[in-house]
Amino acid sequence: MRIILKEYLASLKERGDLDKSVLPNLLAEIGLRVLNTPMIGTRQNGVDIAAVGKIRGEDDERCLYLFCIKAGNITRRDWDSGVQAVRPELNEIRDVYLRTNVAAEHAGLPVRIILCCGGELDETVLMNWAGYSTQNESDRVKYQEWNGDRLADLMMRSLLARELLEEAPRRNFQKAIAMVNEPSACYDYSRAFLSEILEDGLEPSIQLFRLRQAYICLNAVTTWAIEADNLESIYTVSELGVLLCWNMVRAQPRRRRPNKHDQDLSVLFDQFIKLYLACSERYLTKTAFGHSNSLHALSTSVRSREAVDVNLALFELLGRLAIRGCWTAMLSQTFTVEEPEFANALTDSTHRVLDTIVQLVNSNPTLNSPFKDDHMIEIALVMYLAQITGSTPRFLPWLGSIAQQTTLALVINSHYPTCFRDYSDLLNHPISAEGSYRAEACSGSVLYPYLFVWLERVATVDEKKAFVERLGKFLPNCTHQAWLPDEETDVHIWRGETYHGVCVTDLSPQQGFEEVAETINAAIQNCTDINEISAVKSGLVVLFLAACRHYRLPIPPHFWLIDS
Template sequence: MKIILKEYLASLRERGDLDKSVLPNLLSEIGLRVLNTPMIGTRQNGVDIAAVGKIKGEDKQRYLYLFCIKAGNISRSDWSTGIQAVRPELDEIRDVYLRSNIAREYADLPIKICLCCGGELEETALMNWAGYTDRYTTEKVSYEEWNGDRLADLMMRSLLARELLDEDPRRNFQKAVAMVNEPNACYEYARAFLGNLLSEEHCTDKDQLLRLRQSFICLHAVIAWAIEAENLESTYKVSELGMLFCWNTIRKRKQKKRPTKHDESLMFVLDQFLKLYLTASEMYFQKTAYTHGRTPHALSVAVRSRESVDVNLAMFELLGRLAMRGIWTDLFSRGLPEADPDFSKSLAESTKHTLDTMVSVINSNPTLSSPIRDDHMIEIALVMYLAQLTQSESRFLPWLKSISYRTTFALIINSQYPTCLRDYADLLAHPENSDQSYLDEACVGSILYPYVYFWMQYMANEKETTEFTERLKKKIPNCTHQAWFPDEDSDDLIWCGETYHGICVTDVSPHDGHEALVDTLNKAIETCTAISEISAIKAGLVPLFLTACRHYRLPIPPNFWLLER
C-alpha cells in the first residue's frame, strides 16, 4: 500500500494536485488547521500553504507550518534556478513572508518551514539543503523536509491506516489501481471501494468527514495512475462516479440556519470532487473532441470497430459528456462573476468552446443523426438543455430535425431504428427481421419520439410533422410513448445507481397532436412535484441531478425540456 502511495505522490503536479487536492486534506486530518491554499495569479511570497496546530502524535505545542511545495523529485539543478527553483522561494519566505504576512494571533508561535515534494530530495541537493537549514535555523524558525516517504507515512497513519481503512475498501482500491488499463473493471472496483467507505453505518460528523477525505484521496490516486497509463476513459468515469457518491453522503446532513465548520469542511470536499471531475473531463476532451471534433469522421474512425453499433454508442456517449461539461461550466461561470471575475470569464469561454465543439462533432459524424438506442434521448435532451441555457437553440434545431426524419425513415426501411433494447448482443442483431411482432418488442416503449415530437413545433412545418406521426402510427402503433419524473424515493436512490423509482407518464403519444402532448406534460409537471425536493436541485446544483440521470441512464424529466425566459 505504501509503495502505491509513494508512486502516486511522485506523479502529482505541484499546481492543482499536491497543493490543492492532497495536502490540505492530509493536514486537516493530522490535526492542523489550514489557513490558506494557493490561488492562481496571486503572490504567494514563497508559501504555498500555511497551517497552524499540533500534529497528532508528534507535536507537544502549536506551530505555524509554512509549506513550500514542489512536484516530483528535487535535484541540484532545481535548487537555485528553473521552474522548480527552491532557494529563491525559501529566501522569499524568510525575507518577505515572515516579516509581513503572519497574522498577529500567530506571531508568537514557533515556525516550521517545510520543503514538501511528492518525490524525494535527491542526493545532489542534500548538501545544499543541509547548508541552508543549518545557516538559517533559529530558536523560533526551524526547517523540515516533507518528501514522498513522509507524506505516505502520514497518509497511512491518518487517512488510510489499517484500523481506519477496512480490508474491503483497501482491497478494492488496490484492485482499481491495478486495473486502470481496463476502464470497466477500474470503474467497478472504484464503485466498490466508494460504496465501502461511504456506507450508511458511518454517521458521526467526524467519521463522515474522514471517510469523504479517504474517498477523495483514493479516487485521486486511481485517476493519477490512469493518467500515467494514458487511459483517460477511466479518469472520466471514476471522477464522475466520485462526484455522485460524495453528494449522496453530503446531502444527508441536517440543514442549519448557520453553516458550521463541519458544513464548510463538507462543502470544501465536494468542491474538490467537482474540480477533479472538471480537470478529468478537460483532459479527456483535449485528447478527443476538442482536438479532432472538426475533422470529418475522425472520432468515428477512432472507435476502431467495424460495427456501426459501436460507433453510434461511442459517439452518443461522447456527445452526452460534452453537453454535461458545458452545463457544469455554464453554472460555475454564472455563479462566480463577483468572487473571481477572471475565472468566471475563462469558464464562460470554456462553455462557448464546448458548444462550438459539439456543433463540429455533430456535423463531422453523421451517425449522431441516427440514434440506435431509444435512451439516446438523454444525450439529445442534454444538448438542447445546454443550448437553451446559452440561447443557442438555433444551432442545434437542424440536427434535431434530421433526427426526426432519419429515425422514422429507418422504421420504414427496417434499418437500425431506435430500440429500447439495451443488451449489446441484441443491438448487434437489431433489427432481426421485419415482422410486426419483432417491431412491437423492439419498440415496446419510447422516450425518444415524444421528446423529438415536442420540439417539432419549433423546427418543422405541418407536412413534416404529419409525416413523422404517420410513420410512427404505421410502423409501431403499439408503442407506449412516455416521459419520466422523479418520485419521493428518487433522492434516496438515484445517487448510487438505483433505477427502480420515479413516475412514468404514458399518455404522451405524438398521435394525439402537439396540443394534447403539451397539456399532458403540463398537468404532469404540476402533479409530480417531487423533483423540487431533490437535494441537488434544492442546493442549486441542477447539473448534479442531470449528471446522475446520464450516468445511470434515467430519462431527462420534462421539467428540463423547455426553459422559461
Template sequence: MKLLLKQYLASLRERDELDVVLPDVLSAIGFTIISRPMRGTSQFGVDAVAIGPHFRTGKKALHLLSIKSGNLTRAQWDDGKQALRPSLAEIVDVYIETRIPPRYKDLPIVIALCFGGDIQEDVRAQVKGFTDRNSIEGKLEFAEWNGDEIAGFMLSGLLREKLFPKPMQGSFRKALAFVDEPDVCVAHFTALLSQILSAANDDHQSRIRSARQIYLAAWNVFVWARDAENLDAAYRAGALSLLWMWSLCREHVVGGKRAKELANVVENMISLFRLAAHAYFEQHVLPYADIEDGLGVSVRPSDSVDVNLRLFEALGRVAVHGLWLLQLRERLAASGDDGIPEVEEELRKTLDVITSTFSNNHVFCEPLRDDHAIEIMLVGIFLVQCGLSEYFADWIEEVIGSSTYSYRTNGHYPCILRDYADLAAHPKDVEGYREEVTAGSILYPTLAVWLAVLERDDAVVELGAFREKHMPHSTFQLWVPDETSEQHLYRNCAAHGTGIAELALDDPKKLLASVIKEITEAPEFFELSAVNLACGLSC
C-alpha cells in the same frame, strides 16, 4: 499500499492537484488548515498554512507549506520564478515578517518543503546549506516532506483511521491495476464505493472519513489513468464518486462548522470531476473533432455498434463539460472574478467541438439506443443556453428523419435493448421482434417536446403521424422524479420516478401544456437536494 500512494503523489502536478490533496491529508491527520492555495494574489512563497505538531517536539507549531510537484531537481531548486529556493527566501524575508496573524506570532514556525517525489542528490547539499543558515532552533526550522513522507502521513493517519481497511484494499488495488480496461476498473471501483458506504455510520466522523476515502480513491484512479493515457476510467470513476459522495453527504452539508467541513470535501470532489472531464475532453475528443469520422476511427471499433455507443457517450460528456462551464461563468460573474475570459474561451472551444463533430460524424443522426435521449437532452440544454436553438432544432429533425426511416426499412433503428451482444445483433428479421424492442420510448417524446418548445410544430405533427401509422404498439413516455427519487437517484440503487404516458403528438401546443402541467403538479424535481442544495456550494 505505501508504494501505490507514493507513485500517486509523484504523478500529481503542483497546481490544482498536489496543492489540493496535501491540505486535505494534513486535515485528516489532525492539522488545522489556516489557509489553502489561492490564485491571483501574492502569497510570498507560502502555498498553505496549517497548525499541527512540531516534527521534533510534538508541540503545536505553525507550518508554512511551499509545494512543488515531482522530484526536486537542480533546476526546480534555483532556476526561475517558480523555483523552490526563491519561494523559501520570500517566506523568510517577507511572509514571516509581515503576513503571520498576531495570534500565531508566538508559535514556533516550521517551513515545510513539500514535493511528491524526492530530492535529487546533486541538489541536496544546496538545500541543506540554505535550511541550516536560516534555521533558529525553537523558533524557525525546516522540514522535508517528500513523497515518502506524505505517503507515510496517509498510512499512519488516514489508514490508521481505516481509510482503506483490508477488505477495501483489494478492490482499490484492482481498480488501479485495470485503468487501461475501463469496464473492469469501474467494476472494482464501484465495489470499493459500495464497501465504503456500507461501512459508514450515521455520525460526522464516519461520514467525513468515508467522503475522504471516496475522494482519495478517485484521485488515484485519475492519476493512474492519465499516466496510462486512457481517461475513460478516470471520467467514469469521478462521476460515480461525485454521485455516491453526494448520496452520503446531501443531508449534512448545510449548517455549522461540521457541515462546512463536509461541504469542503464535496466541493473538492466536484473540482476533481471537472478536472477529469476537462482532461478527457482535451485528450479523447478535441484532437478528432475536425476530422471526418475522426471520433469514430478513434474508437477502434470491432463492430459498428461500438462507434454508435461510444460517440453518443462522448457527446453527453462534452455537453456536461459545457454545462459546468456555464455554471462556472455564472459564479465568476456574480463574484466579479476576472477569470471570465478564460471560461468564455473554453465555452467557445466546447461549442466548436459539438458543431464540428456533428458535421463530421453522421452517426449522431442515428441513435441506436432509445435512452440516447439522455445525451440529446444534455446537448439541447447546453446549446439552447448558448443561443443555438435553431441549430439544435435542425439536428433534432435530422435525428427523427434518420430514425424513422431506419424503422420503416428495418435498419439500425433506436431500440430499448441495453446488452452489448443484443445491440450487436440488432436488428433481427424475426416476427414480432420490432414490436418487442420498441415497446416503449423516451427518445421520440423527448425530441417531440424539444421541437414543440422550439416551435417546430410541423415536425411534431409528422412524428405523431409516424407513431400512429408505424408504432401504435409503443408507449411514448417521459420520466419525472417522484418522492422516492431523492433516496435512489444518486446511486441508482432501485427503480424510482414516474412516467408521463398520455402525450398528444398530434397537437404541439397541447403536448407542451400537458408536460408543463405535470411538472407544475410534481414538485419533486425542485425538491431534489442536487437542485436546491448543490447550488449553494462554491465550485
C-alpha cells in the same frame, strides 16, 4: 499500499495536485489547522501552505508550520534556479514571511519550515539542504524535509491506515489502481471502494474524514490512469466521485448560518467538482476538441467495423460534451459577481463546447440516427444546453433530421431506436422485419415523445404528419412515455439505484400535439417532487442532470422545453 502511495505522490507533477488537493486534506487529518493554501497570481513569500497545531503522536506543543512545496524530485539544478528553485523561496520565508506575514496570535509559536516534495531530494542536493538548514536554524525556527516516504507514512497512518481504510475498500482501491488500463474494471472497482467509504448514515464526526479518504483515493486512481493514458477511466470515476460526494453532502441539515462542519463539507465538494472538471477538460481536449471538425475523424477513431460501436461511442461523447457545457454555463452564472474574469473564462468554455457539438454533429452523420431509445438523454441534454445559452436555432435542423431518420429507419428496417440495452441485442438489431419483433424491440419509448414535442416548433405540417403516420404504422403498440422523479428519487439516484420515479405513459403522437402537451403539463403540475431533489433545491440542476446521464435515467419533461 505504501508503495502505491509513494509512486502516486511522486507522479504529482502539475501545479495544484499536491499543494491544493492532497496536502491540505492530509494536514487537517493529522491535527493541523490550515491557515492558507496557494492562490494563483498572488505573492506567497515562499510559503505555499501555512498551518498551525500539533501533529498527533509527534508534537508536544503547538507549532506554526510553513510549507515550501515542490513537485516530484528535487535535483541540484532546482536548488538555486529554475521553475522549482528552492533556496530563493526558503530565503523569502526567512527574510519576508516570518517578519511580515505571521499573525500576532502565532508570533510566539515555534516555527517549522518544511521543504515538501512528492518524490525525494536527489543525492546531489542533500549537502546543500543540510548546510542551509544547519546555518539558519535557531531555538525557535527548525527545518524539516517531508519527502514522498514521509507523506506516504502520514497518509497510511492518518487517512489510509489498515484500521481506518478497512479491508474491503482497501482491496477494491488496490484493484482499481491495478486495472487502470481497463476502463470498465477500473470504474467497477472505483465505484465499489467509493461506495464503501462513503456509506450512508455516517456520523457527522467521521463524514469529513471519509470524504478526505475518498478524495485522496480517487486522486490516486485518476493520476495513475493519466500515467496509463486511459482518459476514459479518469472521466467516469471523477464524475462518479461528484455524485457520491453529493449524496453525503445533501444529507446535512440546511442552516441559515452554516457551521464549520458545513463549510468544510462544501469545500470538499468543491474539490470533487474541480477534479471532475479537470478530468473532463483533459478527456475532451484529447477527443472532441481536437478532432470534431474533421469529417468522420472521431467515427474512424472508434476502430470498429460495427456501426453500433460507432453510434454508441459518438452519442456517449456527445452527452459528455453537453453536460460539460451545462456545468460551465451554470458556474459562469455563479461567479459573475465575485470573480468576473473566471466567469468570462467559463463562458468562453461554454461557447467552445457549443461550437464543438455543432462540428461533431456535422462531421459524424451517425449522430442523426440514434440506435438506442435512451439516446434521448444525450439529445435532451444538448437541447437543454442550447436553451439556457440562447443557442436553440443552431440545433433545430439536427433535431428535425433525427426525427426524420429515426422513423425512416422503421420503414427500411435498419437500426431504428430500440429499448434493448444488452450489447449482443444491439449488435444484431434488427433481426427481423416482423411486427412482433418490432413490438418487442420498441415496447416503450421516451425518444419519440420527446421528438414529437419539439417537432411542433421544428417541422412543417407534412413532416409532422409523416412522423406520426410512420409511428402509427410500424409501432402501433409502442408505449410512448416520460419519466419524472418521485419522493424516493433523491434518496436513491446518487448511488445509481433506478427503481424510483413516476412513468407517464399516455403520450402517443397519434393523439395529436395538444393532448400530448396537456398530459405532460398535467404530469409536471401533479408530480412536484423534482422541486424536493436536493441538488435542484441548492441550485445545482446540472448535478441532477449529470446523475440522469451517468445512470441512464431519462431527462424529465421539466427540462424538455424551457424559457431560454
